[in-house]
Amino acid sequence: MISKEEVKRIAQLARIEIVEDQTEKYQAELSAILDFVGTLSSVDTAKVLQIRQITGLESVFRKDENHGQIYQGQTLVEQAPEHKEGYIVVPEVLKGK
16 A cells, blocks of 8 residues: 555646545555556466557548658748748747746
């Protein structure tokens, strides 16, 4: 079982606030999740067929293909609508210093 300190640290990392009386509840729930993941990790999957997708659908988008053209950084910068001193100029997003 994970400790109360670990629950508090996880809450801090997730930037959520939990009150002291919720700590035991989350301690039990997180421990159950970790136990379940441990169970899944111990399952023998050696004879299971690997599949990448199960829907049978195909992508309607074109395939990414390399046409032998390699762009240099400066070439890409020059193709931008606005550039200055080797950099692409974009509208300011964050107001600040």
